[in-house]
Amino acid sequence: MRDRLTIIKVGGNVVEEEASLKSLLKDFSRIAGNKILVHGGGKTATMLAERLGIESKKVDGRRITDAETLKIVTMVYAGLVNKNIVAGLQAFGNNAIGLTGADLDLIRAARRPVGEIDYGFVGDIKAVNYQALNELLTSGAIPVVAPITHDGHGQLLNTNADTIASELAMAMSYDFEVQLIFCLEKSGVLMNEADDNSRISEITPELFVQLKADGIVTGGMIPKLSDGFAALNRGVGVVVITNPAGIKDGLRGTRLVLA
Amino acid sequence: MRDRLTIIKVGGNVVEEEASLKSLLKDFSRIAGNKILVHGGGKTATMLAERLGIESKKVDGRRITDAETLKIVTMVYAGLVNKNIVAGLQAFGNNAIGLTGADLDLIRAARRPVGEIDYGFVGDIKAVNYQALNELLTSGAIPVVAPITHDGHGQLLNTNADTIASELAMAMSYDFEVQLIFCLEKSGVLMNEADDNSRISEITPELFVQLKADGIVTGGMIPKLSDGFAALNRGVGVVVITNPAGIKDGLRGTRLVLA
Numbered sequence: 001m002r003d004r005l006t007i008i009k010v011g012g013n014v015v016e017e018e019a020s021l022k023s024l025l026k027d028f029s030r031i032a033g034n035k036i037l038v039h040g041g042g043k044t045a046t047m048l049a050e051r052l053g054i055e056s057k058k059v060d061g062r063r064i065t066d067a068e069t070l071k072i073v074t075m076v077y078a079g080l081v082n083k084n085i086v087a088g089l090q091a092f093g094n095n096a097i098g099l100t101g102a103d104l105d106l107i108r109a110a111r112r113p114v115g116e117i118d119y120g121f122v123g124d125i126k127a128v129n130y131q132a133l134n135e136l137l138t139s140g141a142i143p144v145v146a147p148i149t150h151d152g153h154g155q156l157l158n159t160n161a162d163t164i165a166s167e168l169a170m171a172m173s174y175d176f177e178v179q180l181i182f183c184l185e186k187s188g189v190l191m192n193e194a195d196d197n198s199r200i201s202e203i204t205p206e207l208f209v210q211l212k213a214d215g216i217v218t219g220g221m222i223p224k225l226s227d228g229f230a231a232l233n234r235g236v237g238v239v240v241i242t243n244p245a246g247i248k249d250g251l252r253g254t255r256l257v258l259a
Numbered sequence: 260m261r262d263r264l265t266i267i268k269v270g271g272n273v274v275e276e277e278a279s280l281k282s283l284l285k286d287f288s289r290i291a292g293n294k295i296l297v298h299g300g301g302k303t304a305t306m307l308a309e310r311l312g313i314e315s316k317k318v319d320g321r322r323i324t325d326a327e328t329l330k331i332v333t334m335v336y337a338g339l340v341n342k343n344i345v346a347g348l349q350a351f352g353n354n355a356i357g358l359t360g361a362d363l364d365l366i367r368a369a370r371r372p373v374g375e376i377d378y379g380f381v382g383d384i385k386a387v388n389y390q391a392l393n394e395l396l397t398s399g400a401i402p403v404v405a406p407i408t409h410d411g412h413g414q415l416l417n418t419n420a421d422t423i424a425s426e427l428a429m430a431m432s433y434d435f436e437v438q439l440i441f442c443l444e445k446s447g448v449l450m451n452e453a454d455d456n457s458r459i460s461e462i463t464p465e466l467f468v469q470l471k472a473d474g475i476v477t478g479g480m481i482p483k484l485s486d487g488f489a490a491l492n493r494g495v496g497v498v499v500i501t502n503p504a505g506i507k508d509g510l511r512g513t514r515l516v517l518a
Contacts, residue, residue, distance in 0.1 A: 022413075048334075052310055071339055075307075078357075079338020080330055083407060083415055087361040091413035097363050098337075102346040103356045104400060135398060141363060148342060154281075154350035156342055 004033050005137070005176035009165035010183045011040030014244060015081065022088060024183070024244045029092035031247075034137045034176065037089075037096075038145045038165040041081035045073050060219075065120040065158040073158050077146040085144050096142045101125075101149030102156060104132040107164065109149035109157050123149040123157025125164070128171035162220075166227035170234040179238035180231055181251070182224055187243050188254030189225070191216060202255050205229055228256045263292050264396070264435035268424035269442045270299030273503060274340065281347060283442070283503045288351035290506075293396045293435065296348075296355075297404045297424040300340035304332050319478075324379040324417040332417050336405040344403050355401045360384075360408030361415060363391040366423065368408035368416050382408040382416025384423070387430035421479075425486035429493040438497035439490055440510070441483055446502050447513030448484070450475060461514050464488055487515045 008028060014020050028037060046056045049072050057064040082098040089096035101107025109123025136143055147161035169180040188199040208225055211217040217225060228239040242253025267287060273279050287296060305315045308331050316323040341357040348355035360366025368382025395402055406420035421441065428439040450457040467484055470476040476484060487498040501512025
């Protein structure tokens with residue numbers, strides 16, 4: 001039987017406010033077995049850009065990354081957010097190691113081709129170095145992954161953290177029984193965004209189509225669910241969308257299922 | 260016989276200007292055997308602080324690190340500078356991994372006690388996790404170390420990069436024949452700062468005392484040489500101060516010797 005590997009992606013206020021981050025790291029540190037934390041940091045990046053007078057441009061929730069913006073996200077994601085998470089996990093006795101896709105050539109990406117929109121220095125993932133991750137996990141390390149990749153020719157690239165979490169989950173599912181958890185502020189996918197009790201317990205691909213058509217699943221949740229279903233289709237065992245409380249409570253949340 | 264380990268500390272314009280950095284990384288990538296790169300980034304940090312309207316305070320060349328400044332150095336050292344070096348080395352076929360002292364609990368420090376001066380979030384090194392570095396080197400990885408440490412209780416700390424390089428050299432000298440190279444813009448320690456040909460080829464502890472008294476060795480060069488002599492006294496084989504050209508050219512520069 002394969003060992004279990006838990007991959008948690010955290011973003012939004014969960015990771016960007018000191019109190020909620022500390023509480024999350026405490027819960028994360030108690031998860032037994034192999035684990036990887038993937039984080040965002042978009043709000044902090046937007047705030048820093050504002051202070052520097054650099055305009056943040058987004059199309060469909062995806063950041064346009066010009067050269068100045070790439071510097072900002074590299075500083076915030078790979079520096080500030082990543083290293084505070086690592087130091088926090090170390091304090092809870094977790095042997096964390098902060099990584100981007102450039103470190104150990106972990107995630108190689110290609111700059112997204114310019115179509116209708118030029119996303120700038122945004123990378124689409126081409127390869128995950130699962131051997132290197134495997135070695136780190138075997139040595140007892142806990143990878144903390146910032147959403148920055150590289151092209152192998154010296155160029156850093158900005159890559160969506162949800163996508164990184166799904167791609168890592170898929171790549172690691174050859175060697176591990178992977179559960180992929182998207183951790184956000186809401187308790188899961190909600191029928192009514194204002195009511196945290198309206199959580200949908202299970203979503204099939206058919207229901208996903210329906211929920212999009214009905215305008216219940218919108219914005220950044222659409223690519224998140226698409227990434228999740230892609231992971232299920234490529235051997236990932238469990239995909240759940242939940243909040244920090246749901247992680248403690250036996251993985252309560254919205255579960256994606258293939259049928 | 261112990262394997263050789265080359266530890267190079269780079270700072271100043273060498274690491275902060277794109278063209279000189281690329282050239283340095285090319286030379287560094289050609290060094291055979293085990294190697295570690297330790298870098299600074301102070302000028303970029305000062306520039307970012309200026310753009311954000313945060314005053315940079317220094318006493319005797321050492322930065323006073325308040326909470327805002329700690330965020331800036333974490334972003335610049337551990338994010339921007341570190342990850343660009345890592346991506347650059349990967350492009351030259353070196354399997355670099357960027358690290359701070361928090362990652363893998365590599366360098367544990369204690370916040371400097373407040374004496375006449377309160378340095379703020381500045382860390383004095385207490386322990387180096389040489390086993391973790393050893394494992395990384397054994398696996399073929401090339402550590403790239405940013406001058407940020409942690410206290411083991413979740414607090415990141417700013418630590419001088421020269422001191423980190425010396426402490427790593429000392430800790431690794433049990434297992435390796437270590438050569439420690441301080442790489443700067445000048446060709447070594449100069450008798451006349453304006454004349455790059457006035458390099459002193461060897462400095463003993465006695466000559467160091469004399470050069471300080473004569474005002475020839477001043478400012479940040481004093482702790483650098485003190486760190487270098489401390490390293491020699493604790494088993495480091497070779498300590499050289501040089502520039503990128505000196506690294507290529509069979510380690511030409513100023514050599515520290517004990518007698």
